[in-house]
Amino acid sequence: MNLNQRVARLAWPVIIVVVSFMLAPTASVGAPMSSSWDAKACGRVGGTLVFAQGDDPDGLDPHEVTDGFSVNNVSNVFDTLVRFTADSTQVEPSLAESWTVSADNLVWTFKLRKGVKFHDGTPFNAEAVKFNFERQTVEKHPYHPRAVGYADFTFQNVKSVDVVDEYTVRWNLSAPYAPFITNQAMFATGIVSPTAVKQYGQDFFKHPVGTGPFKFVEWIQKDHVTYEANRDYFAGRPCVDRLIIRTIPDNTVRLLEMERGTVHIIIGVNPPDYDRIRRNAELVLFTGAGLNTGYVSMNTEVAPFSDRRVRQAINYAIDRSSLVNAFYGGVGIPAKNPLPPTIWGYADKVQAYEYSVDKAKKLLAEAGFANGLTTELWWPNRARPYLTQPQKIAEALQAQLGLAGIQAKLVTYDWGTYLSKLRNGEDPMAIIGWIGDNGDPDNFLYALLDKDNAVRGKAQNYAFYKSDAVHRLLIQAQRVGDQATRAQLYEQAQEIIHRDAPWAPLVHASRVSAYRKDAQNYLYHPLEITWLHRVWLSK
Known part of the structure; x- marks a missing residue:
């Protein structure tokens, strides 16, 4: 795919984007993946997927974190209004089904997906979107995070968010901002449960509640974080029942665990081990152009x-x-x-x-x-x-x-x-x-x-x-x-x-990761974020 195809383009006239979410027939093993996550059907449902990386997350609140180890966790728990497609930085609908932008590029209006619930059973709606924006941008907000990682960037030029009705939200900008729509796909704009934030307060980073494909179970610091499948996920339940994200600081030890079969996917591979992986019939070395x-x-x-x-x-x-x-x-x-x-x-x-x-x-x-x-x-x-x-x-x-x-x-x-x-x-x-x-x-x-x-x-x-x-x-x-x-x-x-x-x-x-062949449908995204809800285990 050439560069112009991979990069999200913005059109400034009034636009309306509507994408229907239809599951494609199950693809055969090794077939090219669709650019839409929802077209990546599960060849098998069930099992526990184990992914390993080099360090613990700093936290599990998407509004606070900035490091990649944390991002790999929160990206599997929280949804954004729009999302990146499976293999590019183009965006497609997610919690928002469609959106329009005014002729002067100052007003963006999103139509939200109906029937979506947070993991705690509370409804996702326009009030939740407004709460999430104000939580990050209003310093005197009663539930302002301990630290705000990206809000100054992701919400640049946004002066207010209005609730038009239960499933319509309007963003008002003080000046045009070309990256606005792609920013709304970034992990830092993940929509958190207002109810859970109010329940846990400053400890929300240890009790994440979103609308995403996986639900938080436990965090054993310096060891692992465990998630379970959100079986009611609006885009279709994850292929596996459980996801464990392990912390294994040493690259060599991480690879040994994968060779033994106790880990399915790893990031962080020592270059001298590339050929070792290529020679192993059970493993795959993934490489691709990096950003x-x-x-x-x-x-x-x-x-x-x-x-x-x-x-x-x-x-x-x-x-x-x-x-x-x-x-x-x-x-x-x-x-x-x-x-x-x-x-x-x-x-x-x-x-x-x-x-x-x-x-x-x-x-x-x-x-x-x-x-x-x-x-x-x-x-x-x-x-x-x-x-x-x-x-x-x-x-x-x-x-x-x-x-x-x-x-x-x-x-x-x-x-x-x-x-x-x-x-x-x-x-x-x-x-x-x-x-x-x-x-x-x-x-x-x-x-x-x-x-x-x-x-x-x-x-x-x-x-x-x-x-x-x-x-x-x-x-x-x-x-x-x-x-x-x-x-x-x-x-x-x-x-x-x-x-x-x-x-x-x-x-x-280059972006480099490795995985066992029984972990099907795995793709290390160009943004080097590991989304895992469409990975399925063949055995």
Whole structure:
């Protein structure tokens, strides 16, 4: 499928989208999957599916979480108004059956699906949608979450939500916002039960209640989360009776468990093990183009990284090709931009920083560090798709920087603490990455590099990079509907970002996972989220 087919497009005239949910006949094993989840019929119903990943969720409230381990949990419990199709970032109806947008692009009206109930038996309706929006956006709301991960982004420019009738809801925007509809498919807009939120209060993150395909049973922290099938799910019950999401921190141990048959699906595979999986007749190695970027973020508010020459020197000091060859098993590409080349708007004309120790040293000398400098390089202690072997990659970067006279002490924390400290701007320089949430360039460039998102305590812009020129381009791109015009604006922004060098982009990794052949209908989504309600077990 070409890029234009994979990316959700927005049409600004008044539109009406209506999709009927009809189950297709059962497909034979190995047949191509439909782009609609509902066409992926179960070849067999029943059993317990076990999926394993590298860390515990931070929580199970979709309005709070930002990390991928949590997202894989909440995406199987909560529905959104619209959803991504099974194999792309295009959107289709979900809790909303249809929607219209006004000619001035300021009013979006959704017709909601009737007869849907939350897992606690209470009805889903327009009042629930309004409650979910206000819970996240009104700080004095009595049930405001402990932290709000994405609301500033997902509901950008939304000034209010009106209940028109029981199954009609109207969203009022202060200015046009091109990514609005794709944002409503993101996990962070999952609709939670108002009744359950009121019941559990600040502990809702430990007692998730949604409308999705799986219902929460238990969370044994640092071990597993158990779910049971929602047999009344509006899109058809899940294929399995139970889902267990296990926490297995070590990639090798996770693979051993799958080889033994105690785990069906894993994410986080060491590249040296790719051929081992391919040689095993019971296993499948899944690979596909990724929507991610791994990078080194430099805190532009902290010396010496407040000096652009130092940041550029870091870029010259890194041999990206050797990193990809050594640690990504041939399924990644060196990065030169924050945006991956799989997303429209990628600035291919940008000239990558070449690997040059001499240029790095020259820039350091110009910045007053002729004898080098000492700093810290933070690294996360959990493998991610964009960081396949974190400690080894950190050590390799440490060695490369050392050749240029940059002595970097390695520092790490557990995943949740690491993210919290980065949001607070406590690091001087950190290895981190991002997996696209919706296939739109805004989700990388605005979310990660705009000054609006450089607020300590909730920053996604870990570099605390604050360019007025970039901000103007990104806001303009949000307010025009023509994709070609938006692409040009994003390309201009990337040229400025490349010059200012708040990051040292490292790699765009392919999405990689592995599974046992008896786990049928499995697809690792382009957004690297693991939806599991249409996986069925052949034995």
